[in-house]
Amino acid sequence: MSAARVPLLASARAELLRLRRWPALWVMLGVGMLLDLLFGYVFNYLGYRSGSGSEVNERTPPDQILHGLLPGGVPETTLAGMPLFGGAILLLLGALTIGGGYGWGTWKTVLTQGPGRASAYGGTLAALATVVVTLVTAVFLVNFGAALLVSVLESQAPHWPPAADVARAYGAALLIYAMWTAAGVLAGTLARGPALAVGLGLVWALAVENLLRGVANVLGAVAPVADVLPGTAAGSLAGGLGATAFADDGTPGVLTTLDAGPAALLLAVYTAVFALAAGALILRRDV
Amino acid sequence: MTETVVSTTGLTKRYGPRVAVDDVSLAVRRGEVYGFLGPNGAGKTTTLRMLLGLVRPTGGSARVLGRRAGDPAAVARTGALIENPGFYPYLSGRDNLRVMARYHGLADDAAERALDRVGLTARAGNAFRSYSLGTKQRLGVAAALLGDPELLVLDEPTNGLDPGGVADMRRLLADLAADGQTVLLSSHLLGEVQETCDRVGVISQGRLIAESRIADLRGAASLHVRATPVDAALAVAGRVAGESAVTPDADGGMRIDADPGLAPELARALVEAGVRLHELRARERTLEEVFFELTRAAGRAGPPGADPASPRSARDGAGLVTR
Numbered sequence: 001m002s003a004a005r006v007p008l009l010a011s012a013r014a015e016l017l018r019l020r021r022w023p024a025l026w027v028m029l030g031v032g033m034l035l036d037l038l039f040g041y042v043f044n045y046l047g048y049r050s051g052s053g054s055e056v057n058e059r060t061p062p063d064q065i066l067h068g069l070l071p072g073g074v075p076e077t078t079l080a081g082m083p084l085f086g087g088a089i090l091l092l093l094g095a096l097t098i099g100g101g102y103g104w105g106t107w108k109t110v111l112t113q114g115p116g117r118a119s120a121y122g123g124t125l126a127a128l129a130t131v132v133v134t135l136v137t138a139v140f141l142v143n144f145g146a147a148l149l150v151s152v153l154e155s156q157a158p159h160w161p162p163a164a165d166v167a168r169a170y171g172a173a174l175l176i177y178a179m180w181t182a183a184g185v186l187a188g189t190l191a192r193g194p195a196l197a198v199g200l201g202l203v204w205a206l207a208v209e210n211l212l213r214g215v216a217n218v219l220g221a222v223a224p225v226a227d228v229l230p231g232t233a234a235g236s237l238a239g240g241l242g243a244t245a246f247a248d249d250g251t252p253g254v255l256t257t258l259d260a261g262p263a264a265l266l267l268a269v270y271t272a273v274f275a276l277a278a279g280a281l282i283l284r285r286d287v
Numbered sequence: 288m289t290e291t292v293v294s295t296t297g298l299t300k301r302y303g304p305r306v307a308v309d310d311v312s313l314a315v316r317r318g319e320v321y322g323f324l325g326p327n328g329a330g331k332t333t334t335l336r337m338l339l340g341l342v343r344p345t346g347g348s349a350r351v352l353g354r355r356a357g358d359p360a361a362v363a364r365t366g367a368l369i370e371n372p373g374f375y376p377y378l379s380g381r382d383n384l385r386v387m388a389r390y391h392g393l394a395d396d397a398a399e400r401a402l403d404r405v406g407l408t409a410r411a412g413n414a415f416r417s418y419s420l421g422t423k424q425r426l427g428v429a430a431a432l433l434g435d436p437e438l439l440v441l442d443e444p445t446n447g448l449d450p451g452g453v454a455d456m457r458r459l460l461a462d463l464a465a466d467g468q469t470v471l472l473s474s475h476l477l478g479e480v481q482e483t484c485d486r487v488g489v490i491s492q493g494r495l496i497a498e499s500r501i502a503d504l505r506g507a508a509s510l511h512v513r514a515t516p517v518d519a520a521l522a523v524a525g526r527v528a529g530e531s532a533v534t535p536d537a538d539g540g541m542r543i544d545a546d547p548g549l550a551p552e553l554a555r556a557l558v559e560a561g562v563r564l565h566e567l568r569a570r571e572r573t574l575e576e577v578f579f580e581l582t583r584a585a586g587r588a589g590p591p592g593a594d595p596a597s598p599r600s601a602r603d604g605a606g607l608v609t610r
Contacts, residue, residue, distance in 0.1 A: 007359065007392065014389030018375055021382055105373020109430060112339055113390040114363025120390065286342040 007115045011123020032089040040077045041146040071147040072159045075169030078143045080243035083234035084253025087180035091201045094184020099194035121282045136173045175267045176234045182274035189278040230270050236263035290317040292469050299346030307333045309493035320464045322484035323473040330493040331473045366436035372427025376416035380426050387430045401429040420447030439470045481574040491585040505572045508547050513540035513566040523560045527553050
């Protein structure tokens with residue numbers, strides 16, 4: 001059966017076409033990639049070469065810095081940048097993709113073409129999922145390339161990480177980005193527009209969650225909530241798979257609050273709940 | 288028996304205490320061009336949105352192409368332009384139509400045919416954000432034509448079009464009508480509706496206050512006479528056409544509700560009676576006049592003191608533009 005005859009696939013093809021031609025998408029992906037390279041490799045390598053430590057903490061031993069820059073450290077280094085900075089960009093992507101449809105009035109035009117609300121929304125999710133998979137794959141490839149370059153520059157034998165570690169990190173990266181993208185989708189749907197969704201989403205991801213975790217340190221009653229926040233789950237998954245936690249002089253956003261297993265489960269639940277809640281609103285609300 | 292393509296029964300939409308559409312029952316038959324008229328805020332767009340499944344009714348029901356309104360299978364066979372056309376500003380007109388064609392399950396060449404049909408091929412490569420309001424409107428109509436729909440729902444398709452664009456739209460509608468296309472057309476251009484539509488529904492304050500063939504709404508033509516002395520002229524006209532058919536006008540003339548074919552006999556009788564005949568002409572009520580009579584009777588014809596027969600007051604009052 002051709003894609004054109006299956007509304008969900010037809011909608012995904014349509015959404016991929018418009019996302020592919022959307023300059024904002026390439027800007028977001030480019031910024032994400034640039035941040036990953038700068039904070040994951042460039043600054044750390046410069047710090048290592050100058051002997052002044054990592055970009056976040058000058059007390060990090062040089063050997064530890066170099067390990068993170070070589071191919072064997074790619075899973076941890078890649079995951080470290082995802083819970084906070086990478087996640088914020090994916091939240092932007094989700095919020096702008098869905099919210100823009102309300103701002104431009106394109107939901108109305110799309111729905112009058114007859115794909116049905118469920119298919120149109122499902123197609124949008126499928127297109128976003130394609131973007132997330134492509135981005136995560138690209139980030140891993142670029143990071144392996146950067147790590148290989150460092151190993152050549154430092155005349156180190158390129159010790160590749162075990163395939164299972166790479167697969168786990170790849171899956172975790174997909175889960176972290178899927179959760180933040182779904183959060184953006186829900187924010188865009190609730191706000192019925194991009195501006196408010198982006199603003200509130202970023203305030204939540206970058207400020208409110210950190211504040212709540214800070215409050216939980218002095219107010220025990222808040223801890224049960226702070227321990228299961230979306231950002232906590234994302235940071236814990238990265239921390240649970242080897243990324244150095246911020247508290248241990250690692251990257252902001254990386255935590256050790258939860259073990260990797262529960263964190264992954266929580267992320268999956270958040271992703272599903274966010275996507276389903278947004279879908280329920282899109283199915284029921286007037287356009 | 289002509290198939291009914293759109294039918295509503297007691298269709299109602301409430302927003303809290305406000306009733307936007309109140310118990311509307313209308314029918315659009317296959318192959319007709321149906322004009323949906325009403326002042327701004329009367330409930331036209333909300334009704335059309337309910338027919339397309341964009342808005343959920345709070346009461347009543349609607350069926351489109353034999354299915355529940357909003358059923359994707361019915362919407363896919365319907366082309367629609369509702370209010371302002373909504374497209375991706377960063378995409379070209381062509382790419383916007385390709386995206387919509389894909390949502391429709393069509394190949395990309397469907398976009399080219401639609402662009403050609405509305406005369407937009409030359410500008411199809413420009414970004415949507417660079418289009419004038421009229422060009423955006425044309426693209427909206429092109430999107431509505433994707434997939435050769437059985438039913439077209441056009442909500443103010445001439446909004447923002449210059450006179451040339453309006454003429455193009457009139458030709459397009461005429462072509463569609465000639466092809467037997469069923470069109471549900473909401474428009475402020477009563478002249479356009481009068482020329483293009485077979486039947487109209489008039490909505491005011493959310494209620495459908497009339498639904499009829501345009502010819503039936505306008506009624507039979509009458510004769511308008513101005514002659515002096517007035518008393519003598521009234522007597523002659525009463526003798527020729529029957530006294531009950533003669534109604535004096537405020538401007539010293541008279542309206543005679545009679546077949547315009549009576550004009551030669553009436554003119555001869557007036558001249559033979561020594562009456563000076565200044566004007567004798569057949570006159571049909573325009574759709575605009577009928578519209579204002581209906582909406583005024585429904586309690587909404589424009590601001591108090593406005594003369595509903597004046598195009599200017601019509602434009603200012605009920606948001607209507609006459610041609």
